[in-house]
Amino acid sequence: MSAAAATVADGAAATGVVGRILASRFVAVTVVAVAIIAVWYVGALLLNTPGEREADARAHLQPGFSEFVQRAWNQSRPVLPSPHQVGVELYKSVILLPPTSKRSLVYHAWVTLSSTVVGFAIGTLLGILLAAAIVHARTLDRSLMPWIVSSQTVPILAIAPMIIVVLAAINITGLLPKAIISTYLSFFPVTVGMVKGLRSPDPMHVDIMHTYNASRWQVFWKLRLPSALPFLFVSMKVAVAASLVGAIVGELPTGAVAGLGARLLTGSYYGQTVQMWAALVVASLLAGALVGSVGIVQRIVLARMGIARR
Amino acid sequence: MTAQGTASASRSAATVIAIEHLSLTFTTADGAVPALAEIDLEVRRGEFVSLIGPSGCGKTTLLRLIADLEQPTAGSITINGVSPREARMKRSYGYVFQAPALYPWRNIARNVALPLEVMGLARAERDRRVAANLELVNLTGFERKFPWQLSGGMQQRVSIARALVVEPDLLLMDEPFGALDEIVRDHLNEQLLALWEKTDKTVVFVTHSIPEAVFLSTRIVVMTPRPGKIYDVIDCDLPRLRNLDIRETPEFLKIAHRVRQGLRAGHSYED
Numbered sequence: 001m002s003a004a005a006a007t008v009a010d011g012a013a014a015t016g017v018v019g020r021i022l023a024s025r026f027v028a029v030t031v032v033a034v035a036i037i038a039v040w041y042v043g044a045l046l047l048n049t050p051g052e053r054e055a056d057a058r059a060h061l062q063p064g065f066s067e068f069v070q071r072a073w074n075q076s077r078p079v080l081p082s083p084h085q086v087g088v089e090l091y092k093s094v095i096l097l098p099p100t101s102k103r104s105l106v107y108h109a110w111v112t113l114s115s116t117v118v119g120f121a122i123g124t125l126l127g128i129l130l131a132a133a134i135v136h137a138r139t140l141d142r143s144l145m146p147w148i149v150s151s152q153t154v155p156i157l158a159i160a161p162m163i164i165v166v167l168a169a170i171n172i173t174g175l176l177p178k179a180i181i182s183t184y185l186s187f188f189p190v191t192v193g194m195v196k197g198l199r200s201p202d203p204m205h206v207d208i209m210h211t212y213n214a215s216r217w218q219v220f221w222k223l224r225l226p227s228a229l230p231f232l233f234v235s236m237k238v239a240v241a242a243s244l245v246g247a248i249v250g251e252l253p254t255g256a257v258a259g260l261g262a263r264l265l266t267g268s269y270y271g272q273t274v275q276m277w278a279a280l281v282v283a284s285l286l287a288g289a290l291v292g293s294v295g296i297v298q299r300i301v302l303a304r305m306g307i308a309r310r
Numbered sequence: 311m312t313a314q315g316t317a318s319a320s321r322s323a324a325t326v327i328a329i330e331h332l333s334l335t336f337t338t339a340d341g342a343v344p345a346l347a348e349i350d351l352e353v354r355r356g357e358f359v360s361l362i363g364p365s366g367c368g369k370t371t372l373l374r375l376i377a378d379l380e381q382p383t384a385g386s387i388t389i390n391g392v393s394p395r396e397a398r399m400k401r402s403y404g405y406v407f408q409a410p411a412l413y414p415w416r417n418i419a420r421n422v423a424l425p426l427e428v429m430g431l432a433r434a435e436r437d438r439r440v441a442a443n444l445e446l447v448n449l450t451g452f453e454r455k456f457p458w459q460l461s462g463g464m465q466q467r468v469s470i471a472r473a474l475v476v477e478p479d480l481l482l483m484d485e486p487f488g489a490l491d492e493i494v495r496d497h498l499n500e501q502l503l504a505l506w507e508k509t510d511k512t513v514v515f516v517t518h519s520i521p522e523a524v525f526l527s528t529r530i531v532v533m534t535p536r537p538g539k540i541y542d543v544i545d546c547d548l549p550r551l552r553n554l555d556i557r558e559t560p561e562f563l564k565i566a567h568r569v570r571q572g573l574r575a576g577h578s579y580e581d
Contacts, residue, residue: 204411207379211405212428212476213398222424226415305415306456 119182
């Protein structure tokens, strides 16, 4: 067989494999989704049963089993809302309401997203700068690293209100305090990933630069930074999800009026569990979209650098 | 006799590398490990000197000392009359490593251009030199390929072009073909010899292959381990332009035999 024919055969086999992997992935994802929804319905029934029994007793009702299940799955303030209730709530608050409405989840998601993105950008930049400093100065490695690690052992729920209150005292309110909490959570994975990435070049690659009498700046720019990019993207995926958590947590202690965190908080004040779950679903979709966007940028950049081969 | 004639002719040429009483002891957790002891060696312009010896004899370390990638604990090295550090700052040598060590995110042309970027040469001059040196190693047309798209032998040729592109008079090569198969290695040896003949560079070449050393060199330095020492220096006075058939000739086999005896003698006290 000629080389060309072999390559074509390889290509065909490859698409076959890819097709099968995609198909099996689709099946796997569907199976998992169906399983989660099934467990959810069972859980909703079990958790809502006591409340439903009480309500029925008060109303002197004695429903049959299937009617009881119907009622347990459609309470107005269930302990655990059933999937279709959340679906309807999502449809109402995402599609039906205009995005400018204060009750639209698109509006609240946008408020949270904007501080997430700002905090993530600052956190990534801060992480890269810290890592560059740590890699180039041994004293900074010894003096900064313990502080960076211990900063992450403090519960964010304890720190977030202090940041908000302190900044409010000097008249900084709105997006920035929340973004700072996002930064606080997101700089850490970037710092750790970049320290590892900037130290990843092969000793031989460093020696080569040495034989050219390259400056530290040239070694950083032409060798360390490109070598670190794959590490950067992995840690950015972790960081962007952490940023979203930071923004939502930042909305909780302030009695914020807008944002997914505010939506969760008002939902819990008034026992609006359906509203809370709808906000949670939007938050997780947002997290997925953010991580996915970083993944797309990663693929484009690494492909252009010739590192991602296929 | 022609042998002595060649030797004395090269002896009159200018000294490129002068090494005197050179020693290097590594300090490790287990104590001091002597890597090289009392090395004396002189390399003259236009020579092709091979360092051969078993692993652990310090041949790579010696090359790294010449390149200022290690620092000696005693003795001295000069390159064209200056210290290795100054020679490195002036970029007066090109270094080829055991592995091609190309930067995977740079295409072939940009890999070869790397030292020129570091030197701060203008774009036009960089392009000119990259094209000329890729042609020298027969890789014209591969400029836009990435390293992983090339075979191991081609990658090593790129790394030779990258070493030559700074236009050094001295080429330091550390087992550049060690990881390649016999046929590719033979082919690259012929190409390297032609290149040396064409460019008239001084080459110091580390290897553990006897045929490779005899085929390429004008002089062979046999080293023995623990600590690394020079056991024998053999003049290899075959004609400068050789082809692979020369390996069957009695002259070639005689030199190879002497190299092998040196290596065996160096090993004997271990057993």
